[in-house]
Amino acid sequence: MYVNKFLHNFKVLSVIMVRKTKEDAGLTRQRIIDAAREVFLARGVSRSTLEHIATQADVTRGAVYWHFKNKTEIFHALRDQVFLPLIDRMDDTLTVESSDDALTQIEKSLCDTVHELNKNIEMRQTYEIMMMKCEYVDEFATVLQQILDNCSNITSKFELAYERAKAQSIIAQSHSPRALALDTHLFFSGLLHMWVKDVDGSKFRFQATELIKSHINLRRK
Amino acid sequence: MYVNKFLHNFKVLSVIMVRKTKEDAGLTRQRIIDAAREVFLARGVSRSTLEHIATQADVTRGAVYWHFKNKTEIFHALRDQVFLPLIDRMDDTLTVESSDDALTQIEKSLCDTVHELNKNIEMRQTYEIMMMKCEYVDEFATVLQQILDNCSNITSKFELAYERAKAQSIIAQSHSPRALALDTHLFFSGLLHMWVKDVDGSKFRFQATELIKSHINLRRK
DNA sequence: GTTTACATACATTCGTGTTTGTATATAATA
DNA sequence: TATTATATACAAACACGAATGTATGTAAAC
Structure with a gap:
């Protein structure tokens, strides 16, 4: 319990990203979708890179590929x-x-x-x-x-x-x-x-x- | 005169493309625009390559770059x-x-x-x-x-x-x-x-x- | 111990822009 | 008018970065 609180602070502070629970993964997924919206809007869908989206979502492309097959799938989501x-x-x-x-x-x-x-x-x-x-x-x-x-x-x-x-x-x-x-x-x-x-x-x-x-x-x- | 006729046949036959007059260059330019229309329609503007357009127009990218600065300029034309x-x-x-x-x-x-x-x-x-x-x-x-x-x-x-x-x-x-x-x-x-x-x-x-x-x-x- | 949820590193492909080469048209010159 | 010089209209080759997908590594959750 105490440890969770501790980790939670880390997460909020974004100093070290230690996200692992299903709940957290869901949040990450949503952050990626939100990021995609921003990036798509600014650069258009085809010029938007998964790297752009990942950066905007404050994750790496690894996370994006974990949650989605490719850019098209993000679009549909x-x-x-x-x-x-x-x-x-x-x-x-x-x-x-x-x-x-x-x-x-x-x-x-x-x-x-x-x-x-x-x-x-x-x-x-x-x-x-x-x-x-x-x-x-x-x-x-x-x-x-x-x-x-x-x-x-x-x-x-x-x-x-x-x-x-x-x-x-x-x-x-x-x-x-x-x-x-x-x-x-x-x-x-x-x-x-x-x-x-x-x-x-x-x-x-x-x-x-x-x-x-x-x-x-x-x-x- | 005779030579011109001869070259003309070559041009029409498309065996060897010998186009050099201003008139011919204008035709080439138009062919590129027409090709771009077909390619844009089929693949969308961003996924269309200058190579695609060139091929469709039956020229090389060299010709495309001679007539247009880039894809955007073709689009506007x-x-x-x-x-x-x-x-x-x-x-x-x-x-x-x-x-x-x-x-x-x-x-x-x-x-x-x-x-x-x-x-x-x-x-x-x-x-x-x-x-x-x-x-x-x-x-x-x-x-x-x-x-x-x-x-x-x-x-x-x-x-x-x-x-x-x-x-x-x-x-x-x-x-x-x-x-x-x-x-x-x-x-x-x-x-x-x-x-x-x-x-x-x-x-x-x-x-x-x-x-x-x-x-x-x-x-x- | 195994799976989850990522980060990191790598390989490869693809598109672009530029440079170089070249044959011909056209203008200049004699 | 014939010759020469230069510009035109491309083709072909090259160099580069960028994006993708995958493979591997790893720490925490379960």
């Missing part, structure tokens, strides 16, 4: 950890039953996603990596297909919501839910792309919520 | 040649005066861009490279700023058109031209991204024109 949850979350806010009318629900779902991106730095950075700091070829091409699939999925959710809106008679009967859903989806993926590219926030980020609201209002009867 | 003209074109179709009403003009402008992408393979491939096969870091980061600037520019053009539409009383007075313009811009950049990602054309490409039309019809009073 990063993606799974941060990217996918956002999609799930959006899925949820759209599907869950609510006292709001259908249009408001769509609006809230979109705003919620943007809000999440705003406050969650890691998620924002990961998004930025996926959209601007990575080349979709070879082993990354599969990710692309997943993105397309997710898009289909989200669009279907939009469509269902618009059907409800139609049933609630809050949109014009002339518009087809399918077309509205596709339009909203394209609008939102455009917004996300611009949101990410607009690093200093002067063009899109500051007014993202308003853009969403006016997009939705356009539909309201 | 490719971009300038194919990417920028499309933007100019869109700019034009939006600005030029026409007998159509303002909404129709926006619609035609968007459809025209999609149509151009459909028939112009090189343009399509270049777009694909810029959007999915390239990492926007370091020397490529400048390109990103240019994209944002172009977006502002296009959005302004949309806004002017929507003001005309408002003056023509073909849209509801309650909508602000600025908001409509931003919405259209986000819709269209979303569409272009999806259009490019949808390689087999089953999700977006086949119905791109209809998507545009229904986007515009949503605005019509």
Whole structure:
């Protein structure tokens, strides 16, 4: 017990790294993923070296190779950890039953996603990596297909919501839910792309919520 | 004269490459750019080697280094040649005066861009490279700023058109031209991204024109 | 005692940039 | 117009660093 406390101090001080418990190994793994995010963001995925990542994580390449097979595997770990949850979350806010009318629900779902991106730095950075700091070829091409699939999925959710809106008679009967859903989806993926590219926030980020609201209002009867 | 004909045959047969005139050098330069497009598309920009490009262009790296300082310079040459003209074109179709009403003009402008992408393979491939096969870091980061600037520019053009539409009383007075313009811009950049990602054309490409039309019809009073 | 969780050292490949060589086009000169 | 000089448009060879993967070493946990 006393010894553990002693070692713990060493660990915290980082003078001598003596990490061995499973718990510690888990932390190391996470540090590597976090480091990869920073490095990917700054240098792009292909220019990022395992040495860069190791240094940033304050370990050696040995540790990196212990936890991951190669750079691609780190990439996927990063993606799974941060990217996918956002999609799930959006899925949820759209599907869950609510006292709001259908249009408001769509609006809230979109705003919620943007809000999440705003406050969650890691998620924002990961998004930025996926959209601007990575080349979709070879082993990354599969990710692309997943993105397309997710898009289909989200669009279907939009469509269902618009059907409800139609049933609630809050949109014009002339518009087809399918077309509205596709339009909203394209609008939102455009917004996300611009949101990410607009690093200093002067063009899109500051007014993202308003853009969403006016997009939705356009539909309201 | 006779000798020239003789040499010409050699050139055409590609048995011995004897190219030296300025004209021939220009062709070689263009071949390198075309080769780069193919290689970038297949392997991504960072994984593309000057050796890959040279081989594809049927020359050696010597020729590549003669015409270009490095890979980045080839990238920019490719971009300038194919990417920028499309933007100019869109700019034009939006600005030029026409007998159509303002909404129709926006619609035609968007459809025209999609149509151009459909028939112009090189343009399509270049777009694909810029959007999915390239990492926007370091020397490529400048390109990103240019994209944002172009977006502002296009959005302004949309806004002017929507003001005309408002003056023509073909849209509801309650909508602000600025908001409509931003919405259209986000819709269209979303569409272009999806259009490019949808390689087999089953999700977006086949119905791109209809998507545009229904986007515009949503605005019509 | 064995496995875990790394650090260290090594071998090898790959891409880049540069240098050198060379045949031909083109300009200069006589 | 014929000859000569120089610049052009590459090909081929070289030198170098950088990144990868693997193999080995090792101390602590279990």
